[in-house]
Amino acid sequence: MYQPFETELRARLTGFIEKQTGGPATVGELTRYSVGFSWLTYGFEATWMEGGQRQHRKLIARIGPPDGVFGPYSAVPQFVALKAIEHSGVPVPRVYWYSDSHEALGAPFFLMEKVEGEAPLPWVPGGGSAFDDATRAALGGQFVAGLARLHSFEWRGTPAEALDGARDVTQAAAAQIDFWERYLRRHERRPYPILEWGLLWLRANSPRAPRISMIHGDYRIGNFLVLDGRISAILDWELVHLGDPHQDLGWMCMRAFRGRSPLMCHLIGREELYRRYQELSGIAVDPRAVNFYEIFGTFTLAVMHVGAANCFEGGNFDDLRMAAMGAQLWRLLAQLERLLSGEAP
Amino acid sequence: MNNSLNRLIDGIVIALEREIIPRVDDAYARGQAFAVMDLLRNMRPRLEWSREVTLAQVRLQEAALGRVDDLCRGQIARPPAYVPPATPSITLDTKELEARRDRLEAEVCGVLKWLTGYRAALDPAIAKPVEETLTNYMREAVRCELALTANPLFAEISRGANA
Numbered sequence: 001m002y003q004p005f006e007t008e009l010r011a012r013l014t015g016f017i018e019k020q021t022g023g024p025a026t027v028g029e030l031t032r033y034s035v036g037f038s039w040l041t042y043g044f045e046a047t048w049m050e051g052g053q054r055q056h057r058k059l060i061a062r063i064g065p066p067d068g069v070f071g072p073y074s075a076v077p078q079f080v081a082l083k084a085i086e087h088s089g090v091p092v093p094r095v096y097w098y099s100d101s102h103e104a105l106g107a108p109f110f111l112m113e114k115v116e117g118e119a120p121l122p123w124v125p126g127g128g129s130a131f132d133d134a135t136r137a138a139l140g141g142q143f144v145a146g147l148a149r150l151h152s153f154e155w156r157g158t159p160a161e162a163l164d165g166a167r168d169v170t171q172a173a174a175a176q177i178d179f180w181e182r183y184l185r186r187h188e189r190r191p192y193p194i195l196e197w198g199l200l201w202l203r204a205n206s207p208r209a210p211r212i213s214m215i216h217g218d219y220r221i222g223n224f225l226v227l228d229g230r231i232s233a234i235l236d237w238e239l240v241h242l243g244d245p246h247q248d249l250g251w252m253c254m255r256a257f258r259g260r261s262p263l264m265c266h267l268i269g270r271e272e273l274y275r276r277y278q279e280l281s282g283i284a285v286d287p288r289a290v291n292f293y294e295i296f297g298t299f300t301l302a303v304m305h306v307g308a309a310n311c312f313e314g315g316n317f318d319d320l321r322m323a324a325m326g327a328q329l330w331r332l333l334a335q336l337e338r339l340l341s342g343e344a345p
Numbered sequence: 346m347n348n349s350l351n352r353l354i355d356g357i358v359i360a361l362e363r364e365i366i367p368r369v370d371d372a373y374a375r376g377q378a379f380a381v382m383d384l385l386r387n388m389r390p391r392l393e394w395s396r397e398v399t400l401a402q403v404r405l406q407e408a409a410l411g412r413v414d415d416l417c418r419g420q421i422a423r424p425p426a427y428v429p430p431a432t433p434s435i436t437l438d439t440k441e442l443e444a445r446r447d448r449l450e451a452e453v454c455g456v457l458k459w460l461t462g463y464r465a466a467l468d469p470a471i472a473k474p475v476e477e478t479l480t481n482y483m484r485e486a487v488r489c490e491l492a493l494t495a496n497p498l499f500a501e502i503s504r505g506a507n508a
Contacts (some may be wrong), residue, residue: 034502034503034504034505035503035504121499121500121503121504123497123499123500123503123508124500125500125508189347190446190447190450191447191450191451191453191454192450193450193453193454193457193479193482193483193486194483194487196454196457196458197457197479197483200457200458200461204461222503305347306347309347309348312348312352312356313348313349313352315352315355318356318359318360318363320356320357320360321502323348323352323353323356324497324498324499324502326346326347326348327346327347327348327494327497328494328497328499329347330487330490330491330494331491331494331497333487333490334487334488334491337480337483337484337487341480341484
C-alpha cells in the first residue's frame with residue numbers, strides 16, 4: 001500500500017523521539033484511527049533508549065491538523081491536564097512528549113501511551129441499549145467516579161493552573177458563552193436564528209458555579225475505553241478548561257449521547273447520577289444548573305457542526321467527516337429549539 | 346445543507362482519489378471508484394441545490410416577518426419595520442434566493458434580539474404573539490430541513506465498519 005504521508009510521518013516521528021531521548025529510536029508502521037473528528041490519531045510501536053535501557057511502547061500520536069475544526073491547535077492544554085491528573089485516580093493515558101512547533105510534524109501534536117480497550121459509541125442501531133445490565137452498572141459507577149475525582153482534583157498549585165477558563169464562580173458560564181460565541185462568529189457562513197435565540201437565552205439564565213473545577217469538556221460515551229468490563233482510559237481532552245462542574249454533568253445528560261435511552265450516556269439514570277456524583281465529589285448538584293448546561297451543551301454541539309461545515313467549505317481541510325457533521329446540523333438545532341421552548345430534556 | 350454543492354463534489358472526488366482508491370486492493374472495485382469520480386465531475390456543472398427548498402424557506406420567513414410587522418404596527422416600541430422585497434421571491438434564481446434567505450434570517454435574528462432587549466417594557470399582548478410567531482417559524486424551518494436529512498452514519502464513520 002502506497003501511503004506517502006504516513007512514510008514521511010514515521011520518519012519525522014522517529015527524529016522527534018530521538019531528539020527527546022538523545023539516542024536512537026524506531027517507529028513501526030502507523031495505523032490511522034477513524035475515531036475523533038478533530039485531532040488526527042495514529043497508533044504505532046516505538047523503541048528508544050532511556051537510562052541505558054531499551055524501551056518498547058505502543059504509542060498514540062494526536063496531531064492537530066491545520067484548518068481542523070478547532071484550529072489553530074495547541075497540544076499544551078491536553079498535555080498539561082493529562083500530566084497533572086496522572087496520579088489523581090482518573091483513568092488517563094500516560095503522556096510522553098508534546099510540541100506546538102510546526103518544525104517536527106508540521107502541526108502541533110503530543111505522544112501518549114496507547115491504552116488497550118474499545119470505545120463504546122453513543123449511536124446504537126435501532127436506538128437500543130449500548131450495554132447489558134451488569135456491564136452498564138459497572139461502567140456507570142466508574143464513569144461517575146472518574147468525573148467526581150476530576151472535579152474534586154485540586155488544580156491550584158499544579159501546572160493545570162495555566163489552563164484557560166474561569167477563576168471566578170460568577171463568570172464560569174459567561175466565559176464559556178463568550179468562547180463559543182467567538183467560535184460561532186468565526187465559522188458561520190449564514191445566520192441561524194435558533195443559535196441566536198440560544199445565545200440570548202444562555203446569557204439571561206447563567207448560573208453561578210458552586211466551585212471552579214477542571215472540566216473535561218467532552219465527558220461522554222465515545223470518549224472512554226473499556227477493557228474487560230472496566231474503563232481503562234478517559235480520552236479526548238481537547239476541550240479541557242477551568243469552570244463549573246455542572247458543565248460536564250450537563251454534557252453527559254445530553255440527548256445527543258443517549259438517543260431515546262432514559263440513561264445518561266446509556267449508563268446511568270439522571271437521579272442516580274446526581275446522587276452518586278454528589279456522594280463521591282462532595283459537590284452539591286443543582287438540577288437547574290445541569291439543565292442550563294444541557295442547553296448550553298446542545299448549543300455548543302450545534303456550533304461545532306457549523307464549524308465542521310465551515311472548515312470543509314474553506315477548501316483546506318478535505319476530511320469528508322466534517323461535511324457529514326455539517327449535514328446533521330439541523331438535528332442539533334431541532335433539539336436546541338425543543339429545549340429552549342421548555343420541553344423536558 | 347450547510348456546504349455548497351460544488352465543494353461537496355470536489356471533496357468527494359478528492360477523498361476517492363487520495364484516501365480510498367490507493368487503499369482498495371481489488372482492480373474492479375478501483376474501476377468502479379474511478380467511474381464515480383468521472384460521473385461526479387460530469388454532474389458538477391449541471392447541478393445546484395434545490396431552488397424549491399430555498400423558496401419554501403424564504404416564504405416562511407416572509408410570512409413570519411410580515412406577521413411580526415402587523416402585530417407591532419402602531420406600537421412605539423417596535424422592531425425595525427419589515428419592508429417586503431420589491432422583487433418577488435418566485436422570480437429569483439437559486440443563488441439570489443439563497444442570498445435573500447440569509448438576509449431574512451439576519452432580520453429574524455434582529456427581531457429576536459429586539460424582543461429579548463425590550464420584553465420587559467412591551468405589552469404582553471404584543472410580546473407573546475411576536476414570540477410565538479418567531480418560534481413557530483424556527484420550528485417549521487427545522488421541520489422542513491429535518492424532513493430532508495437522512496439519519497447520520499456517525500457509528501459507521503467512527504468505526505470504519507458497519508454498525
